[in-house]
Amino acid sequence: MAVKRSRGASIAIGSLGWIIALWIFFPLFWMFLTGFKSEVDAIATPPHLFFRPTLVSYAEVFERANYWHFALNTVLISVGATFVAILLSIPAAYAMAFLPGKRTKGTLLWMLSTRMLPPVGVLVPIYLIARDTHLLDTVVGLAIVDMLTNLPITVWMLYTFFREVPLPILEAGRMDGANRWQEITVVLLPLAVPGIASTALLSMILCWNEAFWSLNLTSSQAAPLTAFIASFSSPEGLFFGKLSAASTLAVAPILIFGWFSQKQLVRGLTFGAVK
Amino acid sequence: MATVELKNIRKTYISEEIIKGVSLTIEDGEFVVFVGPSGCGKSTLLRMIAGLEDITDGDLLIDGRRVNDVGPADRGLAMVFQSYALYPHMNVYQNMEFALKLAKMPEAERRGKIEAVAKTLQLEPYLKHKPGQLSGGQRQRVAIGRAIVRNPKVFLFDEPLSNLDAALRGQMRVELATLHRRLEATTIYVTHDQIEAMTMADKIVVLQKGIIEQVGSPLELYHHPRNLFVARFIGAPPMNLLQAHVIAADEQGTRVKLVTGQSVTVAVEPRADLVGTSVTLGIRPEHVRLGTSDVNPGQGVVLLAEHLGALTHLHVRISDGHDIIIQTEGGDALTADAPVAFSFPPEHCHLFDQNGVAMPRKARRSLAA
Ligand SMILES: Nc1ncnc2c1ncn2[C@@H]1O[C@H](COP(=O)(O)OP(=O)(O)O)[C@@H](O)[C@H]1O
Ligand SMILES: [Mg+2]
Numbered sequence: 345m346a347v348k349r350s351r352g353a354s355i356a357i358g359s360l361g362w363i364i365a366l367w368i369f370f371p372l373f374w375m376f377l378t379g380f381k382s383e384v385d386a387i388a389t390p391p392h393l394f395f396r397p398t399l400v401s402y403a404e405v406f407e408r409a410n411y412w413h414f415a416l417n418t419v420l421i422s423v424g425a426t427f428v429a430i431l432l433s434i435p436a437a438y439a440m441a442f443l444p445g446k447r448t449k450g451t452l453l454w455m456l457s458t459r460m461l462p463p464v465g466v467l468v469p470i471y472l473i474a475r476d477t478h479l480l481d482t483v484v485g486l487a488i489v490d491m492l493t494n495l496p497i498t499v500w501m502l503y504t505f506f507r508e509v510p511l512p513i514l515e516a517g518r519m520d521g522a523n524r525w526q527e528i529t530v531v532l533l534p535l536a537v538p539g540i541a542s543t544a545l546l547s548m549i550l551c552w553n554e555a556f557w558s559l560n561l562t563s564s565q566a567a568p569l570t571a572f573i574a575s576f577s578s579p580e581g582l583f584f585g586k587l588s589a590a591s592t593l594a595v596a597p598i599l600i601f602g603w604f605s606q607k608q609l610v611r612g613l614t615f616g617a618v619k
Numbered sequence: 620m621a622t623v624e625l626k627n628i629r630k631t632y633i634s635e636e637i638i639k640g641v642s643l644t645i646e647d648g649e650f651v652v653f654v655g656p657s658g659c660g661k662s663t664l665l666r667m668i669a670g671l672e673d674i675t676d677g678d679l680l681i682d683g684r685r686v687n688d689v690g691p692a693d694r695g696l697a698m699v700f701q702s703y704a705l706y707p708h709m710n711v712y713q714n715m716e717f718a719l720k721l722a723k724m725p726e727a728e729r730r731g732k733i734e735a736v737a738k739t740l741q742l743e744p745y746l747k748h749k750p751g752q753l754s755g756g757q758r759q760r761v762a763i764g765r766a767i768v769r770n771p772k773v774f775l776f777d778e779p780l781s782n783l784d785a786a787l788r789g790q791m792r793v794e795l796a797t798l799h800r801r802l803e804a805t806t807i808y809v810t811h812d813q814i815e816a817m818t819m820a821d822k823i824v825v826l827q828k829g830i831i832e833q834v835g836s837p838l839e840l841y842h843h844p845r846n847l848f849v850a851r852f853i854g855a856p857p858m859n860l861l862q863a864h865v866i867a868a869d870e871q872g873t874r875v876k877l878v879t880g881q882s883v884t885v886a887v888e889p890r891a892d893l894v895g896t897s898v899t900l901g902i903r904p905e906h907v908r909l910g911t912s913d914v915n916p917g918q919g920v921v922l923l924a925e926h927l928g929a930l931t932h933l934h935v936r937i938s939d940g941h942d943i944i945i946q947t948e949g950g951d952a953l954t955a956d957a958p959v960a961f962s963f964p965p966e967h968c969h970l971f972d973q974n975g976v977a978m979p980r981k982a983r984r985s986l987a988a
């Protein structure tokens with residue numbers, strides 16, 4: 345529904361949007377700047393706005409840790425977890441959207457509620473399970489945990505997108521002779537491509553940024569970029585220049601990826617809210 | 620081609636019974652229309668026949684075979700949905716091809732069929748278009764085409780014209796009726812619009828609250844409604860209904876006195892037990908006679924004269940304060956506030972007892988009008 349706003353209200357809402365955007369953007373911007381500062385400039389108070397940019401921090405970061413090793417792990421974990429999450433979510437969301445039962449709403453809410461539990465609450469059991477199944481510090485192990493933590497979100501999102509597909513179209517498919525598999529793959533999925541893409545995108549971003557399980561379930565072999573950042577925050581005290589350079593390197597790929605797919609993402613996340 | 624038989628079909632959603640025992644036989648090649656007010660269960664009944672809803676109880680037979688447990692695809696039916704339900708990501712050709720492809724029909728044969736159907740439905744220029752690029756009428760045609768190419772045993776339509784504007788609806792009605800005459804396929808058509816029912820059906824099934832009120836040809840329903848519900852539902856403008864008292868019942872029929880003071884002897888089977896009770900007298904607008912030729916005509920005042928060109932509908936307030944509609948010729952010069960005298964020719968009057976059930980006529984009208 346289009347809401348007609350007065351000019352004043354438009355300006356106010358526009359300004360508020362900008363303030364929030366800058367608020368969110370500033371730390372990233374500062375991190376980016378700090379990465380190009382010498383360690384002395386980086387810790388100066390008050391902060392130096394003008395400084396001689398240097399690549400020293402980046403050079404040291406690359407020297408001390410194998411960035412590509414961590415980056416590859418992150419890519420494998422994010423893509424793998426997302427792929428499996430989508431694969432499992434499609435039938436689940438289909439059943440909930442088109443064959444709802446008495447407990448469907450309750451199940452959906454229950455699934456979402458698992459996201460409200462602080463992850464640390466299940467750290468010990470998950471750690472023990474991972475240890476006993478020899479999945480500690482493996483890409484597969486972390487991918488499974490990431491996939492499971494994102495499953496409620498991907499099921500919910502796909503459920504919402506599937507609900508937008510008119511049921512008669514699926515029924516027309518059934519009348520035309522499509523079995524359940526064909527109904528889903530040939531009729532439903534092509535119509536839900538935008539929704540599936542934005543769900544996958546969100547899952548990718550969440551996996552990419554996931555730190556808690558990464559730090560607790562991996563050490564070296566399967567350590568992703570979040571562990572890479574963390575490795576620059578510890579023993580010798582804080583070196584903000586190197587930390588910022590490492591963080592910039594870690595978030596850059598997903599930022600660029602997100603930038604190119606932002607249209608898809610916005611469409612996905614506001615689906616139903618804007619018509 | 621096929622016959623369809625419903626034997627005491629029921630449908631219960633959770634705890635509410637929506638279809639309360641429907642029995643019906645549909646002959647091969649017949650055009651049957653389910654008509655009734657919104658929410659009476661027409662779609663539910665059609666969807667049970669289609670196989671899209673489970674049948675709670677009763678038997679559904681197609682060509683004599685019980686198909687309750689046969690999936691929608693294997694019943695050999697095709698359905699046209701109210702919203703058309705075209706596949707938005709496929710073009711017109713692919714929409715029509717989908718079922719044939721699933722049935723593993725060879726490519727050349729598919730092409731031949733689709734092109735033939737596209738030709739009859741004037742869809743040839745649009746075969747490469749997606750549904751989103753078509754007008755409502757064209758989408759409707761594609762939906763019909765998608766059903767026809769499959770050469771189904773039975774066509775099912777669920778309010779297919781209700782999303783079209785009035786002019787297009789009239790045109791599609793004619794096209795559908797013509798198409799049915801050409802294909803001679805058994806057709807079940809759902810609508811809430813009694814005009815669609817009257818103009819297209821071989822047989823009308825009037826439904827209310829999940830039960831069949833009456834089954835019959837359009838003229839049968841028009842001239843011999845079995846009860847007040849059918850009398851009200853069929854015909855536009857609707858039948859005039861007036862309260863009356865039975866004052867005598869003899870060989871001639873039943874004599875009733877209207878609240879306006881007139882009395883009429885209607886040739887229905889006399890029932891002495893009804894003398895003194897109140898009944899409802901029904902008469903269609905075109906059967907009310909204007910003028911003072913009768914011995915004791917009713918009196919009224921024109922409230923509104925609707926000049927439709929070929930016809931005029933006079934809305935008349937009669938002496939007891941009720942309004943009736945009288946249909947006269949297009950040239951009628953009567954205008955609002957004009958006093959009128961009218962009478963009810965007994966041969967055109969219907970009587971309904973307190974339960975709303977029509978009292979049977981002594982002689983049935985010839986329906987071939
Ligand atoms: N899936 C359903 N669950 C519960 N009630 C339903 C369902 N589908 C239809 N109904 C109810 O059944 C009744 C008949 O619906 P329907 O067959 O669509 O009526 P019609 O097509 O005659 O307008 C309505 O009261 C409707 O609310
Ligand atoms: Mg309906």
